[in-house]
Amino acid sequence: MLKFGISPCPNDTFIFFGIVEKKVNTRGLNFDFVIEDVETLNSLCFKKTLDISKISTHAFYYLHKDYEFLSSGGALSEHGPVVITKDLEKLKRLSTVKIALPGRLTTASALMWFYWKKFFPDKKYSVEFMPFYEIIDKVAEEKADMGVLIHEGRFIYSLKGLHLVADLGEFWKKETSLPIPLGCIISRRSLNIKEILEKIIKESIEYAYSHWEEALEFVKKYSQEVDEDVIKLHIKAYVNEFTFNMGQKGIQAIRELIKKIQESRIWS
Known part of the structure; x- marks a missing residue:
């Protein structure tokens, strides 16, 4: 067995x-x-x-x-995790960003790191790892400033009033010309x-x-x-x-x- x-x-x-x-x-x-x-x-x-x-x-x-x-x-796939936030304007003003991630060893966590280091090299961050299905509510309740969504979450975040920061699939494809x-x-x-x-x-x-x-x-x-x-x-x-x-x-x-x-x- x-x-x-x-x-x-x-x-x-x-x-x-x-x-x-x-x-x-x-x-x-x-x-x-x-x-x-x-x-x-x-x-x-x-x-x-x-x-x-x-x-x-x-x-x-x-x-x-x-x-x-x-x-x-x-x-x-060409379809990767997405980075979302409740308030795009507030996100720009923050000096330290709280990020909700679906597990330390997920590929989404690695992709987010590569994206973060390229586009936010001077910003401070704090991260919290949690089950993937908790992240939408965490960001919607503003207990995290950004969240990385995998699985079904990438298709429904707008229904919760959340906004796209980045599509990590598109980011990876531009960087490598390879599937994620x-x-x-x-x-x-x-x-x-x-x-x-x-x-x-x-x-x-x-x-x-x-x-x-x-x-x-x-x-x-x-x-x-x-x-x-x-x-x-x-x-x-x-x-x-x-x-x-x-x-x-x-x-x-x-x-x-x-x-x-x-x-x-x-x-x-």
């Missing part, structure tokens, strides 16, 4: 629906799924609790000795089942697409946002050609992110 971690976000539950619900051939492998937010999954992998898991690509930098990333199942390597699927190197897992995951994605309504009902059970249009937007944004096979462009994107992490002291 292999412990397999995925997040409750719509792209993950859509991708792995076929495996969780035993709709595809798992080639004799048995999985015990752990469904937690990505920062929790990052932490569990640091503790070596999970055999296979979705993690932030940022976290993979610290885990690569024990885990290898798979070419399928990850989250690479938000998350990847990793497995323990010692298991030596990488190729089998990649085939199973691809078949699970194909099953979800060919049984769309069935998959959508499964996704709704876990999504923070229940609006079906938002869920569909999320799946469209993060389940794409790179999900089936990240290819050389995806590998290059991961290497570029890791290179930038190596050169930085993120939120130190």
Whole structure:
């Protein structure tokens, strides 16, 4: 029985629906799924609790000795996290900015650091790390001056009266001309089942697409946002050609992110 971690976000539950619900051939492998937010999954992998898991690509930098990333199942996209605020004019006047981030080791946290150092090099900051679903309310209640939104949050922040400061996906694309390597699927190197897992995951994605309504009902059970249009937007944004096979462009994107992490002291 292999412990397999995925997040409750719509792209993950859509991708792995076929495996969780035993709709595809798992080639004799048995999985015990752990469904937690990505920062929790990052932490569990640091503790070596999970055999296979979705993690932030940022976290993979610290885990690569024990885990290898798979070419399928990850989250690479042109659509990245967004930076939002309640009051754009107030933000300009602040000497110290309180920033709400969805976990220290999320890729969103790293992207925000790169953006901050380029555009706010002389401003002071304080950061608070919290579950991704708490950030919208934190900023709306002005308990944080800026927040970085991932998952469904990037599609609904305007409904809360919040304003866009920056799209970190557009920022990354301008800087690198590469897709954003938000998350990847990793497995323990010692298991030596990488190729089998990649085939199973691809078949699970194909099953979800060919049984769309069935998959959508499964996704709704876990999504923070229940609006079906938002869920569909999320799946469209993060389940794409790179999900089936990240290819050389995806590998290059991961290497570029890791290179930038190596050169930085993120939120130190």
